[in-house]
Amino acid sequence: MAVFRLNFNTLLTLSWRNLWRNYRRTGIMLGAIAIGVWAMIFMTALMRGMVDDMLNQGIRNLPGHIQIQHPDFLDDPNVVNSIAEPSGELLLVLKQSGTKRWATRIKVAAVIASERETRGINLLGIEPDAEADISGLPALISEGRFLETNQDKGIVIGAKLAERLETRLGKRVVVMSQDPDNNLSERGFRIVGIYRAKMPGLEEFNVYTARDTLQQLLHIEGRVSQIILVDEDYREIEPLYEKISQATPPGLDTRTWYQIDSYLAAMFNMMDGFVLVWVVIIFLALSFGLVNTLVMAIFERIREIGLIQALGMRPALIVYQILLESLLLLLIGLAIGNSLAVATVKPLESGLDISIVAEGMAMMGVSSMLYPNLTLYDMVLANSVVIILGILTSILPAWRAASLDPVRALNTN
Amino acid sequence: MSAIHCHQLCKTFKQGDEIITGLDHVDLTIETGEFVCLSGPSGSGKTTLLNAIGGLDTPDSGEIHMGDIRIDQLERGALADMRLRHIGFVFQAYNLIPVLSAQENVEFVMQVQGVSAQERARKAREILQEVGLEGMEDRRPAQLSGGQQQRVAVARAIVSHPDLVLADEPTANLDSVASAHLMGLFASLNEHHRITFVISTHDKRVMGYARRLIGMRDGKIISDETQ
Ligand SMILES: Nc1ncnc2c1ncn2[C@@H]1O[C@H](COP(=O)(O)OP(=O)(O)OP(=O)(O)O)[C@@H](O)[C@H]1O
Numbered sequence A: 001m002a003v004f005r006l007n008f009n010t011l012l013t014l015s016w017r018n019l020w021r022n023y024r025r026t027g028i029m030l031g032a033i034a035i036g037v038w039a040m041i042f043m044t045a046l047m048r049g050m051v052d053d054m055l056n057q058g059i060r061n062l063p064g065h066i067q068i069q070h071p072d073f074l075d076d077p078n079v080v081n082s083i084a085e086p087s088g089e090l091l092l093v094l095k096q097s098g099t100k101r102w103a104t105r106i107k108v109a110a111v112i113a114s115e116r117e118t119r120g121i122n123l124l125g126i127e128p129d130a131e132a133d134i135s136g137l138p139a140l141i142s143e144g145r146f147l148e149t150n151q152d153k154g155i156v157i158g159a160k161l162a163e164r165l166e167t168r169l170g171k172r173v174v175v176m177s178q179d180p181d182n183n184l185s186e187r188g189f190r191i192v193g194i195y196r197a198k199m200p201g202l203e204e205f206n207v208y209t210a211r212d213t214l215q216q217l218l219h220i221e222g223r224v225s226q227i228i229l230v231d232e233d234y235r236e237i238e239p240l241y242e243k244i245s246q247a248t249p250p251g252l253d254t255r256t257w258y259q260i261d262s263y264l265a266a267m268f269n270m271m272d273g274f275v276l277v278w279v280v281i282i283f284l285a286l287s288f289g290l291v292n293t294l295v296m297a298i299f300e301r302i303r304e305i306g307l308i309q310a311l312g313m314r315p316a317l318i319v320y321q322i323l324l325e326s327l328l329l330l331l332i333g334l335a336i337g338n339s340l341a342v343a344t345v346k347p348l349e350s351g352l353d354i355s356i357v358a359e360g361m362a363m364m365g366v367s368s369m370l371y372p373n374l375t376l377y378d379m380v381l382a383n384s385v386v387i388i389l390g391i392l393t394s395i396l397p398a399w400r401a402a403s404l405d406p407v408r409a410l411n412t413n
Numbered sequence B: 001m002s003a004i005h006c007h008q009l010c011k012t013f014k015q016g017d018e019i020i021t022g023l024d025h026v027d028l029t030i031e032t033g034e035f036v037c038l039s040g041p042s043g044s045g046k047t048t049l050l051n052a053i054g055g056l057d058t059p060d061s062g063e064i065h066m067g068d069i070r071i072d073q074l075e076r077g078a079l080a081d082m083r084l085r086h087i088g089f090v091f092q093a094y095n096l097i098p099v100l101s102a103q104e105n106v107e108f109v110m111q112v113q114g115v116s117a118q119e120r121a122r123k124a125r126e127i128l129q130e131v132g133l134e135g136m137e138d139r140r141p142a143q144l145s146g147g148q149q150q151r152v153a154v155a156r157a158i159v160s161h162p163d164l165v166l167a168d169e170p171t172a173n174l175d176s177v178a179s180a181h182l183m184g185l186f187a188s189l190n191e192h193h194r195i196t197f198v199i200s201t202h203d204k205r206v207m208g209y210a211r212r213l214i215g216m217r218d219g220k221i222i223s224d225e226t227q
C-alpha cells in the first residue's frame, strides 16, 4: 500500500485522462450508472413512502405506538378486563415522558339499532381532542361534526354502517352493551357525525362515543380499556417504551405496535431487505455495462499497458490504476445519479397523487397520495453497493490487464 | 549492478505449427560501461536479445546474470523493480503513453520511482532541452513527429541515469543530424556516467560510435569485434 500512496498522483493522472479518452463510451457508461443509481434511490423512496403509509395506517387502526392494558384485554376485549385511569407515578411519567400524545379509551363489543336494522359493533369511548394524533379520525368526518369533549353525548358512525342501518346524520340510534356485572345497559344517541375510513371494512364496525359518556353507560367510572401513546416517530419508540414500562404498575401489560401486530412488524422488518435486493438487482444490470466498458478500455490500450509494465510499473500498480479508473467512473456516475434522484424526489415529497392506480390497493391500506421518503440510509446503501460491488467486479479485468505479457502486449496492433 | 552475462540463451516462438528461432544458444558477456551495438538483418534476434537482457521476456533455457542476480529467475514484481531502478528502455516502436505530455512521459519513470515533483520537472526539462525538444514539453505524443517521439523516449530512458540503457533502433526515425546528436549524447553519458549501452541498429553511422560491434543472424552471434 505504501507503493500505492507513493504513486497515487501518477495513477490518478493516468486514470483520469484515460477515462476521457473515449468520451462517448465514458458518457454512455456514466449515463447508465446515473440512471441506475437514480432508479435505485427514486424507487426506494417511493417504496419507503408506500410502506410508511401502510404502516402508519396500520398503526392508526391499532391504534397507537404503545398501548397499556389489562393483560387479558387483547385476547378478550371484555369490559371486565379494564384498568384504572392512570394515576400516581404512571400519570407523572406520561405527562413528562415527552410523548407526543397520550389518551385513554374504552373498547367494548356492543349492538347498535336503528328503527330498521340492528348490527354488532365495536364501541369506542374516546378522548376526542387526542384522536387527531391517535387515529386521525377527525379528518375523516364526511358529514356533521366530530365529538367535542369527553362528555359529548353524540355518536359518530361510519358511512357504511349508516347505510346498513338505513339511518343518517341527525337520526337517533340505540346502543346496547353489558356492564361488568353482566347487566344490560342501553342508551339512545344522536348521530352527530359520519366518517369515511380509508379501509372501508372499519366503517362498518367502529363506532365512536365520548369516554365519560360510555363510562356512565357501562357503570365503570374511573376505568378504561387502554392507555394509548403516540410518539413522534413510530420507528423510534424504544426509549419511550423503556420509561413507560418501568412506570407501569405491576399487573398491567405494556406493548409496542410491533408486539401487538406481527404483520406490521414483519412488513417493517422486511423493508430493509427489499431495498437491498432491489439495489443489488439494478447493480447486476449495471455490472455488465461496467465490465464491458473496462474490458473495452483495457483492450484499446494493451500496448500502453505493456509499455508501462516494461518501464517498471509493478503489476499491482496496474491493477490499482484500472481500479482507480473504475472508481472515478463510478463516483462521477454516482454524483450525477444522486443529484438526479434528489432533484426528482424532493418536489414529490409534498405528495404524489396516485389515485388512478390506488383504487385497487385501498384494501391493502394504501392511500391515494404517495409521499416518497428519501432516507440517508437508503442513499448510503445504494452508493455503498455500487462502489463496493463495482470495485469487486472491476478486479477481474484489472487483474487480467496486469498479467499481460509485456513483450506481447507491446507488439499488439 | 554491473556486468551482464548470458549463458546458452535459447528462445523460440510458435507461430501456428511453425517454430521460429529467436535466440539460439547465445553466450554473451557485457562489462559495465561498455558501448555495444547489435547489428544484423531483420529477424536475426536483436530485439529478442534486448528483451531477454532487460528482463521483459524470459528465455526458454539458459541463464542471464546481471551482477550477482539471475534475472531469468526473478518473479514479475522484482523484475519490474529491477527495470524501474536500473534499466532505461527505448523500444523499437510505440514508446510513449498517449495520454501524457512529452514532459510527463519523461517524468513517468521518475514518478514511479518516487522522485520529488520539483526534481522531476527540473530533470525532465533539462533532458528535453538536451534532445532538442525545448518548447514541446506540453505536447502530447500525437502532436509530435515520429522522430520527436523517439527523442522523448530516449530522454525518458536516460533521464534518471540508469546502469544500463537498452535501445532498439533509437535512430530509426531520426534524420542524420538528429541521430548524430543523439549518438553523441549516448557516447557522452557512457563516458561520463559509465552507463552501459546496448543498442540495436541497422545504421552504419550508429555502428561507428560503437566500441564493440556484435553481429547476429538467425538468433546466433556470428561476429563480435571490439574496435
Ligand atoms: N512474439 C513473436 N511471435 C512470433 N515470432 C516472433 C515474435 N517475436 C519475434 N519473433 C520472431 O523471432 C525472430 C527474431 O525476431 P526479432 O524481433 O528479435 O528480430 P530483430 O532482429 O529485432 O528484427 P528487426 O530488425 O526487424 O527488428 C524473427 O523471426 C521474428 O519473426
Ligand SMILES: [Mg+2]
Pocket (backbone or CB within 6 Å): B046, B047, B048, B092, B168
Ligand atoms: Mg527488432
